[in-house]
Amino acid sequence: MQVRDLRIRCTFPDSELVHGVNFTLRRGGTLGIVGESGSGKTLTCAAVLGILPKQVELSHGTVEIFGSNTASFGKQQWVDLRGNVISAVFQDPGSYLNPSIRLGKQINEVLRVKKGLSRKQAKQETLRLLSAVHLRDPELVYDQYAHELSGGMLQRVVIAAAIAPGPKILIADEATTALDVTVQAEVLDLLTELKEREGLSLVIVSHDLAVVAQICDDVLVMRSGEIVEYGPTDEVLQSPSNEYTKLLISEHQRYGLDRIIESERLQVA
Ligand SMILES: Nc1ncnc2c1ncn2[C@@H]1O[C@H](COP(=O)(O)OP(=O)(O)OP(=O)(O)O)[C@@H](O)[C@H]1O
Ligand SMILES: [Mg+2]
Structure with a gap:
């Protein structure tokens, strides 16, 4: 899947919500999209799936899935694509x-x-x-x-x-966010296993960098509708070039430490 200069607008009131997103999901690859609430992660996925909400539209750019440009798709082609080629799971399974x-x-x-x-x-x-x-x-x-x-x-x-x-592509948009930490890890393991067994390419959307770091080859960091960092996960984690990414990493390190301290406290109790 190839996404080029994707721009998403709200028509009423008129404003641009996503300002030019580019990424490539390689066959069999795993791409992580991280960023704070409201940064445009879900809208980007919705555009790729052809399910943008009312009054929100793709104003510029292209999405190519297995070589087909979805801009020319009619209703039936979207119906055929969704499920059979690209599928998604969201936060609230219920x-x-x-x-x-x-x-x-x-x-x-x-x-x-x-x-x-x-x-x-x-x-x-x-x-x-x-x-x-x-x-x-x-x-x-x-x-x-x-x-x-x-x-x-x-x-x-x-x-x-x-x-x-x-499907060949599965998008998991905050699919593990509502689950407790152990169950979250189990579901992530399942996604990784399915990727291998069913030959899926994965897009994992999360506000938690740790989730993405665990299983993604590439990571895309979004903020306020823009990509602030994009590259192989190891490189982004080891030498982030953007201040916001650095902040995310340091926060994660801090929270990681908090978790360890908390679990030790529980053990003592
Ligand atoms: N239906 C809509 N109409 C107007 N604006 C919208 C709509 N849906 C989302 N937005 C706005 O677009 C921006 C991006 O929203 P989006 O849902 O993609 O964020 P997100 O990164 O998925 O956030 P979260 O982590 O909370 O899920 C936000 O500013 C949001 O308020
Ligand atoms: Mg979202």
Whole structure:
């Protein structure tokens, strides 16, 4: 995926929200997008997915996915692209699931619509996916409702649904933010594993530099709708050129230390 000089505007009131973003997601690569709240991370992803909110539009630049420029896409081409080629998971898994339909049925529906599977094939594939995202008892989860699962388990279900049509690119926008630290690490491990096993390229969006540092090859730092730093993760972490990136790194080091102190305090208690 190649994004060139992406500019995003709000039409009412008229203002530019994202001021020229460039990046490349290599096949099989993992790109991290970090930045404070309101820096334009989600809008950038929404533009790539063709799901910008009302009154927000792509005013300039191009998004190329496997060589196709999405600027020329009609409604049907977007529908074909989403799920089959590029898929996404967001922060609040509960809001993407229907509370009154059993979880297995919801993934079945994705498979029937996107892959044209029969009822029987869809059930088999759903069970395979639920086990691929390491839900311990796929048969049980298949028949459960969203309210019966923890946040971490729900995010696994949503990831299973997102990869069901066999996309090549998965965007995880703050997908682990609401989870506690241990579960967050488990879901990140899952994403890394799926990347290898299902041949995915990943975009990991987070305000937490530590999350991105753990699993991304490249990192893009955004602030106020602009890219302030972009490069291989090691280089950015070791020799950041921008003051804001330096601040993010030092804050992270400080918070990292806080966490260690806190856990020692808990052990003593
Ligand atoms: N629907 C919208 N209409 C108008 N402005 C919007 C809309 N959505 C987002 N914005 C503005 O665009 C800017 C970027 O928002 P965006 O949601 O992309 O930030 P973000 O980096 O994802 O933040 P967060 O870390 O809080 O998720 C913000 O200033 C936000 O207020
Ligand atoms: Mg966001």
